[in-house]
Amino acid sequence: MADRMKKIIYSLWIEIPPGQFYMAPKTGVEKTQTSKLFKDNYNRLKEAHQKYAKNIGVDYKLFEYDENYEKYYNFFRINYPEINEYSIVNFYKIHILNELAKEYDEILFLDFDVIPLTNESFFDKWDLSKGICVYNNNTHVNARNIPLHKLNHTDRSPTAKYYNAQAMLIATGHSPECDVINTGIIGAKKEHIEQLNYFDNFKDTLDLMTRLRQEDDGMYLPNIRNMFAYDNETVFSYKLKSTNTPYQWLDKQWHFFFDKVWYIPKLTKLVHCINKEFDVAWDRYEKNNL
Numbered sequence: 001m002a003d004r005m006k007k008i009i010y011s012l013w014i015e016i017p018p019g020q021f022y023m024a025p026k027t028g029v030e031k032t033q034t035s036k037l038f039k040d041n042y043n044r045l046k047e048a049h050q051k052y053a054k055n056i057g058v059d060y061k062l063f064e065y066d067e068n069y070e071k072y073y074n075f076f077r078i079n080y081p082e083i084n085e086y087s088i089v090n091f092y093k094i095h096i097l098n099e100l101a102k103e104y105d106e107i108l109f110l111d112f113d114v115i116p117l118t119n120e121s122f123f124d125k126w127d128l129s130k131g132i133c134v135y136n137n138n139t140h141v142n143a144r145n146i147p148l149h150k151l152n153h154t155d156r157s158p159t160a161k162y163y164n165a166q167a168m169l170i171a172t173g174h175s176p177e178c179d180v181i182n183t184g185i186i187g188a189k190k191e192h193i194e195q196l197n198y199f200d201n202f203k204d205t206l207d208l209m210t211r212l213r214q215e216d217d218g219m220y221l222p223n224i225r226n227m228f229a230y231d232n233e234t235v236f237s238y239k240l241k242s243t244n245t246p247y248q249w250l251d252k253q254w255h256f257f258f259d260k261v262w263y264i265p266k267l268t269k270l271v272h273c274i275n276k277e278f279d280v281a282w283d284r285y286e287k288n289n290l
Contacts, residue, residue, distance in 0.1 A: 005105035007058040007123055011049055012093045013038065013112045014065050016085050037276045038112065044278075045112055048285065052116035058123065059104075062112075063096055080206060083230045090183070090232035094198050097186065101193040111184040111272060115281045117288050118269040122254070125269075126187050131246030132196070133187035134236070135255040137180040138162075148221060155229030164228045165237040167212050167220060168205075174242050181240075183233050184272045185255045196245045198235065205235060 015035050038045075046062055053060035063069070069092060076088045093109065100107050108122050126133050140158035153159045158180040165178040188196075213228045240247055253267050259274040264284045273281050 006103065007106045007108075008061065008100060008104045009049060009053045009058055009108045009110060009122075010061045010063060010096060010100060011046075011110045011112045011114075012063045012089070012096065013042070013046075014069060014089050014092075015039075016089060034276060037278065041278045044282065045115065048115050048290075049110060051290070052119070055119045056121035056123065058108075058121075061100075063093075079203075080230070082210075083206075087230045087232065091235075093183070094232055094236070097188065097193060098198060101188075101190045105190050107186075107188055107190075107193070109183070109186040110270070113273040113276065113278075114185055115271050115273060115278075115285060116269070117264070117271055117281075117284055117290065119290070120269060122187060122270075125254070126248070126250075128187055128189040128192070131248045132189075132192050132240070133185070133248055133250050133254075135182040135185065135257075136249045137182050141180055148224065151223055151227070153227050155227055155231065157227070160227035160229065161231055161234045161237065163220065163224050164209070164212070164231065164234045165241075167225075167228070168208060168234070168238045169241055170219065171208060171212060172242060178237050178241055181233055181237050182255070182257075182272075183236055184274075185250060185270060187250075192245055192247075196236075196239050196243055198239055205238075206230060209234075 015038070049062065050060050072092050072095060073085070073088055076083050076091075097107060097109060106123055106128050110116075137158045141162045151159060162178065162180045165180075166176045169178055170176050209228065209230055213225060216222065216225065239245070252265075253269045256264065256268040256271045257274055258264055258271050258277065258281065262275075262277075262280070264271050264281060266284075268284070271281050271284070
Protein backbone atom coordinates (compact mmCIF):
# COMPACT_ATOMS: atom_id res chain seq x y z
CA MET A 1 0.00 0.00 0.00
CA ALA A 2 1.40 3.36 -0.99
CA ASP A 3 2.42 5.84 1.68
CA ARG A 4 -0.21 8.57 1.48
CA MET A 5 1.29 10.82 4.11
CA LYS A 6 2.29 14.24 2.82
CA LYS A 7 5.93 15.00 3.58
CA ILE A 8 8.11 18.03 3.06
CA ILE A 9 11.64 19.30 3.58
CA TYR A 10 12.00 23.03 4.11
CA SER A 11 14.75 25.52 4.77
CA LEU A 12 15.08 29.23 5.46
CA TRP A 13 17.49 31.86 4.16
CA ILE A 14 17.20 35.43 5.38
CA GLU A 15 20.24 37.66 5.45
CA ILE A 16 20.84 39.01 8.95
CA PRO A 17 22.45 42.46 9.19
CA PRO A 18 25.80 42.85 10.98
CA GLY A 19 25.32 43.50 14.68
CA GLN A 20 22.17 41.38 14.91
CA PHE A 21 23.67 38.01 15.73
CA TYR A 22 23.96 38.39 19.47
CA MET A 23 22.42 40.61 22.07
CA ALA A 24 24.68 43.64 22.44
CA PRO A 25 26.78 44.50 24.32
CA LYS A 26 27.62 41.05 25.65
CA THR A 27 30.03 40.18 22.91
CA GLY A 28 32.00 41.97 20.26
CA VAL A 29 32.00 38.88 18.07
CA GLU A 30 30.35 39.53 14.72
CA LYS A 31 29.86 36.97 11.95
CA THR A 32 30.77 39.44 9.24
CA GLN A 33 31.68 36.75 6.72
CA THR A 34 28.59 34.61 7.19
CA SER A 35 26.34 36.40 4.70
CA LYS A 36 29.01 36.40 1.99
CA LEU A 37 29.65 32.68 2.39
CA PHE A 38 25.94 31.94 2.20
CA LYS A 39 25.57 34.11 -0.90
CA ASP A 40 28.56 32.45 -2.58
CA ASN A 41 27.04 29.01 -1.94
CA TYR A 42 23.35 29.94 -2.27
CA ASN A 43 22.62 28.17 -5.56
CA ARG A 44 24.47 25.01 -4.66
CA LEU A 45 22.91 24.76 -1.18
CA LYS A 46 19.43 25.20 -2.61
CA GLU A 47 20.07 22.68 -5.38
CA ALA A 48 21.42 20.11 -2.90
CA HIS A 49 18.26 20.43 -0.82
CA GLN A 50 16.02 20.23 -3.87
CA LYS A 51 17.85 17.20 -5.23
CA TYR A 52 17.67 15.33 -1.93
CA ALA A 53 13.94 16.00 -1.62
CA LYS A 54 13.33 14.87 -5.20
CA ASN A 55 15.40 11.71 -4.73
CA ILE A 56 13.39 10.65 -1.68
CA GLY A 57 10.06 11.69 -3.21
CA VAL A 58 8.97 14.59 -0.98
CA ASP A 59 8.20 18.27 -1.46
CA TYR A 60 10.73 21.04 -0.84
CA LYS A 61 10.32 24.72 -0.05
CA LEU A 62 12.91 27.38 0.63
CA PHE A 63 11.51 30.33 2.56
CA GLU A 64 13.16 33.71 2.09
CA TYR A 65 12.54 37.37 2.80
CA ASP A 66 9.01 38.19 1.66
CA GLU A 67 5.85 39.92 2.87
CA ASN A 68 5.14 37.17 5.39
CA TYR A 69 8.55 37.50 6.99
CA GLU A 70 8.35 41.30 6.94
CA LYS A 71 5.03 41.16 8.78
CA TYR A 72 6.49 38.73 11.32
CA TYR A 73 9.59 40.90 11.77
CA ASN A 74 7.55 44.07 12.26
CA PHE A 75 5.52 42.43 15.02
CA PHE A 76 8.71 41.98 17.03
CA ARG A 77 10.06 45.42 16.21
CA ILE A 78 6.86 47.00 17.52
CA ASN A 79 6.18 44.75 20.51
CA TYR A 80 9.63 43.46 21.47
CA PRO A 81 12.26 45.89 20.15
CA GLU A 82 14.85 44.36 22.49
CA ILE A 83 14.83 41.11 20.49
CA ASN A 84 17.41 41.10 17.70
CA GLU A 85 16.83 39.89 14.17
CA TYR A 86 18.89 36.73 14.63
CA SER A 87 16.41 35.61 17.27
CA ILE A 88 13.44 36.72 15.17
CA VAL A 89 14.62 34.62 12.22
CA ASN A 90 15.01 31.59 14.46
CA PHE A 91 11.53 32.04 15.90
CA TYR A 92 10.27 32.40 12.34
CA LYS A 93 11.59 28.99 11.31
CA ILE A 94 9.49 27.43 14.09
CA HIS A 95 6.53 29.53 12.97
CA ILE A 96 6.91 28.02 9.49
CA LEU A 97 7.05 24.53 11.04
CA ASN A 98 3.67 25.22 12.64
CA GLU A 99 2.22 26.56 9.40
CA LEU A 100 3.42 23.59 7.35
CA ALA A 101 1.88 21.19 9.89
CA LYS A 102 -1.52 22.45 8.74
CA GLU A 103 -0.87 20.81 5.36
CA TYR A 104 1.80 18.14 5.86
CA ASP A 105 1.93 15.00 7.99
CA GLU A 106 5.72 14.80 8.38
CA ILE A 107 8.23 17.60 8.12
CA LEU A 108 12.01 17.88 8.02
CA PHE A 109 13.64 21.24 8.61
CA LEU A 110 17.22 21.82 7.48
CA ASP A 111 19.15 24.98 8.32
CA PHE A 112 20.34 26.44 5.04
CA ASP A 113 23.92 25.43 5.92
CA VAL A 114 22.95 21.75 6.25
CA ILE A 115 24.03 19.64 3.27
CA PRO A 116 22.55 16.17 2.59
CA LEU A 117 25.32 13.66 1.87
CA THR A 118 23.02 10.73 1.19
CA ASN A 119 20.08 9.54 -0.87
CA GLU A 120 18.69 7.57 2.08
CA SER A 121 15.35 8.95 3.16
CA PHE A 122 15.28 10.64 6.54
CA PHE A 123 11.61 9.71 6.79
CA ASP A 124 12.38 6.02 6.25
CA LYS A 125 15.21 6.01 8.77
CA TRP A 126 13.46 7.89 11.57
CA ASP A 127 10.08 6.76 12.90
CA LEU A 128 8.56 10.13 13.69
CA SER A 129 5.67 8.51 15.54
CA LYS A 130 8.20 8.09 18.38
CA GLY A 131 8.70 11.83 18.78
CA ILE A 132 10.29 14.99 17.44
CA CYS A 133 13.85 14.49 16.21
CA VAL A 134 16.40 17.04 17.42
CA TYR A 135 20.06 16.94 18.44
CA ASN A 136 21.13 16.79 22.08
CA ASN A 137 23.74 19.38 23.08
CA ASN A 138 23.91 18.53 26.78
CA THR A 139 27.58 17.57 26.67
CA HIS A 140 28.46 21.19 25.89
CA VAL A 141 26.91 22.55 29.09
CA ASN A 142 29.79 23.98 31.12
CA ALA A 143 32.10 21.43 29.48
CA ARG A 144 35.14 22.83 31.31
CA ASN A 145 33.49 22.52 34.75
CA ILE A 146 34.02 26.19 35.52
CA PRO A 147 32.62 27.24 38.93
CA LEU A 148 29.15 28.69 38.45
CA HIS A 149 30.05 32.09 39.83
CA LYS A 150 32.75 32.42 37.16
CA LEU A 151 30.69 31.41 34.13
CA ASN A 152 30.58 34.09 31.45
CA HIS A 153 29.18 32.70 28.21
CA THR A 154 27.38 34.33 25.29
CA ASP A 155 23.61 34.03 25.27
CA ARG A 156 23.87 31.54 22.38
CA SER A 157 25.96 29.03 24.31
CA PRO A 158 24.54 25.64 25.40
CA THR A 159 25.30 26.62 28.99
CA ALA A 160 23.16 29.75 28.73
CA LYS A 161 20.31 27.83 27.11
CA TYR A 162 20.39 25.11 29.76
CA TYR A 163 20.08 27.42 32.74
CA ASN A 164 17.57 29.62 30.94
CA ALA A 165 15.25 26.70 30.14
CA GLN A 166 15.70 25.37 33.66
CA ALA A 167 14.73 28.74 35.14
CA MET A 168 11.61 28.86 32.93
CA LEU A 169 10.53 25.39 34.02
CA ILE A 170 11.02 26.16 37.71
CA ALA A 171 9.16 29.47 37.39
CA THR A 172 6.14 27.69 35.89
CA GLY A 173 6.02 24.85 38.43
CA HIS A 174 7.68 22.11 36.41
CA SER A 175 10.60 19.82 37.13
CA PRO A 176 13.94 21.58 36.52
CA GLU A 177 15.18 18.64 34.46
CA CYS A 178 15.81 19.85 30.93
CA ASP A 179 17.97 19.36 27.86
CA VAL A 180 19.88 21.61 25.51
CA ILE A 181 18.87 21.05 21.93
CA ASN A 182 19.97 22.26 18.53
CA THR A 183 17.25 23.10 16.01
CA GLY A 184 19.49 23.13 12.94
CA ILE A 185 17.71 19.92 11.93
CA ILE A 186 14.18 19.08 13.08
CA GLY A 187 12.09 16.10 12.07
CA ALA A 188 8.51 16.00 13.31
CA LYS A 189 5.01 14.68 12.78
CA LYS A 190 2.00 16.95 12.63
CA GLU A 191 0.54 15.58 15.88
CA HIS A 192 3.69 16.31 17.89
CA ILE A 193 4.05 19.81 16.45
CA GLU A 194 0.49 20.42 17.60
CA GLN A 195 1.23 18.94 21.03
CA LEU A 196 4.33 21.10 21.42
CA ASN A 197 2.08 24.11 20.82
CA TYR A 198 5.18 26.29 20.62
CA PHE A 199 3.40 29.62 20.23
CA ASP A 200 0.61 29.03 22.72
CA ASN A 201 0.64 32.02 25.10
CA PHE A 202 3.79 33.18 23.32
CA LYS A 203 3.53 36.66 24.80
CA ASP A 204 3.54 35.12 28.28
CA THR A 205 6.59 33.06 27.34
CA LEU A 206 8.53 36.12 26.15
CA ASP A 207 7.42 38.13 29.18
CA LEU A 208 8.62 35.30 31.43
CA MET A 209 12.01 35.37 29.70
CA THR A 210 12.19 39.12 30.24
CA ARG A 211 11.32 38.81 33.92
CA LEU A 212 13.89 36.08 34.50
CA ARG A 213 16.55 38.26 32.90
CA GLN A 214 15.70 41.42 34.78
CA GLU A 215 14.45 40.33 38.21
CA ASP A 216 16.68 38.74 40.84
CA ASP A 217 14.60 36.16 42.68
CA GLY A 218 17.66 34.71 44.40
CA MET A 219 17.55 31.50 42.38
CA TYR A 220 20.41 32.27 39.99
CA LEU A 221 23.62 34.21 40.28
CA PRO A 222 23.73 37.54 38.39
CA ASN A 223 26.29 36.22 35.91
CA ILE A 224 23.97 33.29 35.09
CA ARG A 225 20.94 35.55 34.61
CA ASN A 226 23.07 37.79 32.42
CA MET A 227 23.33 34.92 29.92
CA PHE A 228 19.56 34.56 29.56
CA ALA A 229 18.13 35.62 26.19
CA TYR A 230 15.19 35.29 23.80
CA ASP A 231 16.32 32.08 22.21
CA ASN A 232 14.21 29.73 20.10
CA GLU A 233 16.05 26.64 21.31
CA THR A 234 15.56 27.60 24.95
CA VAL A 235 11.82 27.90 24.30
CA PHE A 236 11.83 24.61 22.36
CA SER A 237 13.42 22.78 25.29
CA TYR A 238 11.03 24.43 27.75
CA LYS A 239 8.01 23.48 25.64
CA LEU A 240 9.15 19.88 25.12
CA LYS A 241 9.26 19.36 28.87
CA SER A 242 6.26 21.45 29.88
CA THR A 243 3.95 19.82 27.31
CA ASN A 244 5.39 16.29 27.67
CA THR A 245 5.87 16.12 23.93
CA PRO A 246 7.78 12.97 22.93
CA TYR A 247 11.19 13.46 21.36
CA GLN A 248 14.18 11.46 20.19
CA TRP A 249 17.82 12.33 19.71
CA LEU A 250 19.40 12.49 16.29
CA ASP A 251 22.73 10.69 16.06
CA LYS A 252 25.92 12.13 14.61
CA GLN A 253 25.31 10.53 11.23
CA TRP A 254 22.07 12.46 10.81
CA HIS A 255 23.29 15.68 12.39
CA PHE A 256 27.03 16.03 12.14
CA PHE A 257 28.38 19.26 13.61
CA PHE A 258 31.07 20.40 11.19
CA ASP A 259 32.63 22.92 13.52
CA LYS A 260 35.70 22.23 15.63
CA VAL A 261 36.41 18.86 14.01
CA TRP A 262 37.93 19.64 10.61
CA TYR A 263 36.81 16.59 8.69
CA ILE A 264 33.52 14.94 7.75
CA PRO A 265 33.20 11.20 8.48
CA LYS A 266 32.30 9.00 5.50
CA LEU A 267 29.06 7.76 7.10
CA THR A 268 27.65 11.26 7.60
CA LYS A 269 24.14 11.68 6.19
CA LEU A 270 23.44 15.34 7.02
CA VAL A 271 26.33 17.71 7.69
CA HIS A 272 25.68 20.98 9.49
CA CYS A 273 28.36 23.39 8.28
CA ILE A 274 28.55 25.56 11.38
CA ASN A 275 32.08 26.64 10.48
CA LYS A 276 30.90 27.56 6.95
CA GLU A 277 33.75 25.55 5.40
CA PHE A 278 31.50 24.66 2.51
CA ASP A 279 34.35 23.62 0.20
CA VAL A 280 35.18 20.68 2.47
CA ALA A 281 31.53 19.62 2.51
CA TRP A 282 31.24 19.89 -1.26
CA ASP A 283 34.31 17.70 -1.62
CA ARG A 284 32.60 15.01 0.48
CA TYR A 285 29.40 15.58 -1.53
CA GLU A 286 31.21 14.87 -4.79
CA LYS A 287 33.01 11.83 -3.39
CA ASN A 288 29.58 10.42 -2.50
CA ASN A 289 28.56 10.79 -6.18
CA LEU A 290 25.64 13.08 -5.34
